[in-house]
Amino acid sequence: MTIETEICVIGGGPAGAVTAMRLAHLGRRVCLVERAGFPRQHVGESLAPSIWPILEMLGLSGRIQQAGFLPANGSVLHWGGTFERRGTGEGQAGLLIDRGRFDSIVLNSAKEAGVRVLQPVRAYRPVRNNQGWNIQLKTDEGPSLIVSNFLVDAAGRQAGLGRSYRSASAPLLCLYAYWRAPTGFGAQARVEAGHSHWYWSALLPDGIVNAMVFVDPVTCTGLSPSDRRDLYLNLLAQSTLLSPCLEHRRIGPVQRSDATSLCEVAPPAPDLLRVGEASLTVDPLSSQGVQLAMGQAVQAATVVNTLLLRPEDTGIALTFYNNRQLERVRAHAGLAADFYARQQRVCDTDFWAKRATACSWVGCHSENFEEAELPRTEHLILSRRTRIEEAGIQTDTFIQPGIVVVHHNLPRPVANIEGIPLAPLLGLLKKPAHAQDILSRWSGVVDAQKAKRILAWLWRNRILVAAR
Numbered sequence: 001m002t003i004e005t006e007i008c009v010i011g012g013g014p015a016g017a018v019t020a021m022r023l024a025h026l027g028r029r030v031c032l033v034e035r036a037g038f039p040r041q042h043v044g045e046s047l048a049p050s051i052w053p054i055l056e057m058l059g060l061s062g063r064i065q066q067a068g069f070l071p072a073n074g075s076v077l078h079w080g081g082t083f084e085r086r087g088t089g090e091g092q093a094g095l096l097i098d099r100g101r102f103d104s105i106v107l108n109s110a111k112e113a114g115v116r117v118l119q120p121v122r123a124y125r126p127v128r129n130n131q132g133w134n135i136q137l138k139t140d141e142g143p144s145l146i147v148s149n150f151l152v153d154a155a156g157r158q159a160g161l162g163r164s165y166r167s168a169s170a171p172l173l174c175l176y177a178y179w180r181a182p183t184g185f186g187a188q189a190r191v192e193a194g195h196s197h198w199y200w201s202a203l204l205p206d207g208i209v210n211a212m213v214f215v216d217p218v219t220c221t222g223l224s225p226s227d228r229r230d231l232y233l234n235l236l237a238q239s240t241l242l243s244p245c246l247e248h249r250r251i252g253p254v255q256r257s258d259a260t261s262l263c264e265v266a267p268p269a270p271d272l273l274r275v276g277e278a279s280l281t282v283d284p285l286s287s288q289g290v291q292l293a294m295g296q297a298v299q300a301a302t303v304v305n306t307l308l309l310r311p312e313d314t315g316i317a318l319t320f321y322n323n324r325q326l327e328r329v330r331a332h333a334g335l336a337a338d339f340y341a342r343q344q345r346v347c348d349t350d351f352w353a354k355r356a357t358a359c360s361w362v363g364c365h366s367e368n369f370e371e372a373e374l375p376r377t378e379h380l381i382l383s384r385r386t387r388i389e390e391a392g393i394q395t396d397t398f399i400q401p402g403i404v405v406v407h408h409n410l411p412r413p414v415a416n417i418e419g420i421p422l423a424p425l426l427g428l429l430k431k432p433a434h435a436q437d438i439l440s441r442w443s444g445v446v447d448a449q450k451a452k453r454i455l456a457w458l459w460r461n462r463i464l465v466a467a468r
Contacts (some may be wrong), residue, residue, distance in 0.1 A: 009034065015297045018110075047287070130167075157277050186203070229254040380464045390404070428445075
């Protein structure tokens with residue numbers, strides 16, 4: 001059997017399902033191949049509150065709210081020599097989820113959007129040709145073939161799709177197991193630093209706790225499965241926050257998973273994008289892997305739609321996608337390094353020292369400057385580091401050329417602030433001027449209160465500086 005489609009997505013996790021669903025919403029013909037039957041077990045049970053805008057935009061928030069997942073009101077930390085609670089009772093809660101059920105909800109929504117889902121079906125390594133891709137499949141009914149114009153690789157970390165990863169962190173290995181929840185084990189993620197390792201745990205909806213220990217992989221070199229189990233149990237016994245699990249029944253074996261941050265270095269192509277863990281993975285400290293995958297998937301769908309319908313914008317769309325990937329890697333590598341450095345200050349072992357600085361190639365940069373109020377009497381001028389240039393701008397359907405402001409204090413090029421194009425405002429600042437004079441120049445373009453907020457934002461990010 002041969003299946004002809006416009007786009008083939010390999011992988012039915014959140015990254016693949018959201019990419020396929022968004023493309024279907026945009027009118028594209030999509031076939032998704034997933035090798036496992038759902039629901040499946042998958043590590044990654046904690047979602048930060050910032051997941052809700054993405055779920056709302058995708059039309060998934062109602063289904064997720066009805067799924068019975070536990071609200072995660074912050075976290076309990078034992079880190080840097082202190083105990084603290086973060087986020088408890090502050091705003092909308094995050095979620096502690098069963099990934100098997102969560103992934104099923106997202107994939108079923110993709111089916112309802114018109115995506116043709118083949119599952120469980122194994123896809124062999126795709127072969128590129130002049131018209132697109134041939135993807136051989138192995139199914140219960142025998143071999144078959146997908147012929148597709150475009151390929152989206154969302155198959156996670158699995159090998160076989162010609163990837164070239166580069167480490168964005170020191171190697172990290174996760175040892176984990178599931179336990180019956182101890183009495184009083186609340187619905188907050190627990191994070192704790194050890195001597196040369198750290199812990200993470202979360203309560204799942206059915207009264208089960210996933211208790212993880214993150215170690216340097218060399219710790220497990222040469223160990224048998226039973227030795228790894230003993231190492232895990234011994235480390236768990238040293239934890240203040242997780243050791244109560246040992247008083248209850250363990251469900252299943254001690255498992256392991258690579259938790260190293262990775263970045264796929266091959267650039268995106270006019271007929272191929274990688275999304276989710278096939279593109280990048282971030283340090284598990286952030287608990288944002290699922291959210292990042294889904295957000296990137298939305299961008300990927302917009303890029304694919306552009307490549308198929310507006311080939312004249314291919315270069316700007318691919319550059320946009322590649323730059324957003326690198327920005328995610330840099331931002332999360334910097335955040336993780338800062339968090340590891342906090343623990344290193346109270347426990348200066350090799351484990352913490354190796355992780356307290358981001359890998360040099362990542363190029364994390366943040367300028368430390370004191371927060372200061374906008375000066376009223378000094379002349380202000382654009383920083384010499386500010387650039388105004390053409391770049392890709394994302395809309396609901398396409399990546400299109402636009403004029404953006406670029407500065408190393410900004411995580412990405414910025415086209416608009418509060419819906420106001422930024423470049424024309426900066427074009428009115430050719431010469432040094434007082435704050436009040438700048439606001440007067442802008443008075444015919446933007447209302448007074450919004451102008452004040454934009455001016456303060458420019459100063460806060462040192463796009464505007466004091467004239468010397």
